Amino acid sequence: MKKLLSLLILLTCSVTAFSQGNNYEQNYKKYEGLALTPPMGWNSWNKFACNVDENLIKEVADAMVASGMKDAGYTYINIDDCWHGERDSLGFIHPDPKRFPSGMKALADYIHAKGLKFGIYSDAGSQTCGGRPGSRGYEFQDAQMYASWGVDYLKYDWCNTEGLKAEGAYKTMTAALQKAGRPVVLSICEWGNDKPWEWGQTVGHLWRTTGDIYNCFDCIEDHGTWQSWGVMQILDKQEGLRQYAGPGHWNDPDMLEVGNGMPANEDRAHFTMWSMIAAPLIAGNDLRSMSKETTDILTNKEVIAVNQDKLGIQGFKYASKDSLETWFKPLDGGKWAVVFLNRSKQPQKVEFDWKNTPVTDELSKRELNASKTTYKLRNLWTKKDVGNTKKAFKAEVPAHDVVMLLLSSK
Incomplete structure (x- = not known):
């Protein structure tokens, strides 16, 4: 009888402990579906x-x-x-x-x-x-x-x-x-x-x-x-x-x-x-x-x-020379954003030959190849179309400033 009573107590404690464990189980995962683009x-x-x-x-x-x-x-x-x-x-x-x-x-x-x-x-x-x-x-x-x-x-x-x-x-x-x-x-x-x-x-x-x-x-x-x-x-x-x-x-x-x-x-x-x-x-x-x-x-x-591009791919630095950096960001719809960043205190001239400089992003498995596809260029700060990738892009980037382009094939 004592053995049976001990067994019942043990089972009761085990069930109670198990149920309490479930009650106190925590969800350590964030709310999904929020901040799908950068806040x-x-x-x-x-x-x-x-x-x-x-x-x-x-x-x-x-x-x-x-x-x-x-x-x-x-x-x-x-x-x-x-x-x-x-x-x-x-x-x-x-x-x-x-x-x-x-x-x-x-x-x-x-x-x-x-x-x-x-x-x-x-x-x-x-x-x-x-x-x-x-x-x-x-x-x-x-x-x-x-x-x-x-x-x-x-x-x-x-x-x-x-x-x-x-x-x-x-x-x-x-x-x-x-x-x-x-x-x-x-x-x-x-x-x-x-x-x-x-x-x-x-x-x-x-x-x-x-x-x-x-x-x-x-x-x-x-x-x-x-x-x-x-x-x-x-x-x-x-x-x-x-x-x-x-x-x-x-x-x-x-x-x-x-x-x-x-x-x-x-x-x-x-x-x-x-x-x-x-x-x-x-x-x-x-x-x-x-x-x-x-x-x-x-x-x-x-x-x-x-x-806010829905792909959410972080851009990357492609090249740096004499304080002038070139950055690329793959975008939805086959578009690309390109920035020429001048970190120096003097204006810098940029010349970028699109057709002879294919760019591949290994992370996103995306390629910008102007020898295969012609892209239109738009300056996102002047809000003006500035030609296409059939010829090299030339510009002067002011000190501590940028030239930002959107490349689109449509």
């Missing part, structure tokens, strides 16, 4: 850092519509660090009541009513980079709050993460978002330290490949224990990563600095190269007071179309 939007950090409040965010949302950026494809209004207030007695996070007195749900409703989407920021550590409450230990509660507010995008940072392993920490937040039940784009922001391109495809929709950008074309800003990188430095750090990018999973070289102090030629080159490497186009300037030059750069639909 486009705006983030508060590059221009405003911690100086954020609900009036600013509403005004930026208004400006995104009024400026034509929404019509050009920009979708997300993302609040970065420092929106946080305190956690309540149950551990749920709330926004700073002075900065966001109406609450995040009301702000999300305002943004959604304009046909835009709402993004927010948190951190895998105990505190955010700005010293606000991080999500470590509160991932599932935070995800529930975000879902209740109507959040569509989460930038998840990597400050104050002592002892954590990046892949596991980001999988925890992915599971929390899945449990909350609202599809959210997850932006992995651990600065490329743990090679997120190797494990991030199933966990998030984009991952930072480097440390922070800052508004300089070709320089490094030294903070002592860490560094910020200029546009060209970050571009160089994308070498060897293109095979990891594609629909729903993107290399993220950080947000745009267009409109934050660089001259128009450098902004144009910056925007062009981010478009060529299929980078997320997340503006970081003050949309309320843009110059016409800045607006024209950010809303050039022909350049944006290169970035």
Whole structure:
């Protein structure tokens, strides 16, 4: 009898443990069907850092519509660090009541009513980079709050993460978002330290490949224990990563600095190269007071179309000589984007013989062979047709600037 009783207890415990195991099983895979092209939007950090409040965010949302950026494809209004207030007695996070007195749900409703989407920021550590409450230990509660507010995008940072392993920490937040039940784009922001391109495809929709950008074309800003990188430095750090990018999973070289102090030629080159490497186009300037030059750069639909091409193939550097680089990007429908990037401080002449220079991309198994197919040429910044590939292309590329062409056979 004792043996039978012991057996029944053992079976009961086993069934209970098994059922609990099923109840607590986690889904560590991101929401599918999101970010099938590189995300486009705006983030508060590059221009405003911690100086954020609900009036600013509403005004930026208004400006995104009024400026034509929404019509050009920009979708997300993302609040970065420092929106946080305190956690309540149950551990749920709330926004700073002075900065966001109406609450995040009301702000999300305002943004959604304009046909835009709402993004927010948190951190895998105990505190955010700005010293606000991080999500470590509160991932599932935070995800529930975000879902209740109507959040569509989460930038998840990597400050104050002592002892954590990046892949596991980001999988925890992915599971929390899945449990909350609202599809959210997850932006992995651990600065490329743990090679997120190797494990991030199933966990998030984009991952930072480097440390922070800052508004300089070709320089490094030294903070002592860490560094910020200029546009060209970050571009160089994308070498060897293109095979990891594609629909729903993107290399993220950080947000745009267009409109934050660089001259128009450098902004144009910056925007062009981010478009060529299929980078997320997340503006970081003050949309309320843009110059016409800045607006024209950010809303050039022909350049944006290169970035948003449905094949999602990241462009590649084909050649480099005397600070003049030649880049190619295969596009849908047999088209190609070609950029001549002048990294020097002097104008550079370019001459490219299409018919005698076939280009093969081993990654995408695509070939540009002008000896077999004649392509029409269109300059995407002047928005003018400039001949075809029957004869060599000649141009002068201004200092710190680009010439960007679309090649199409139809």
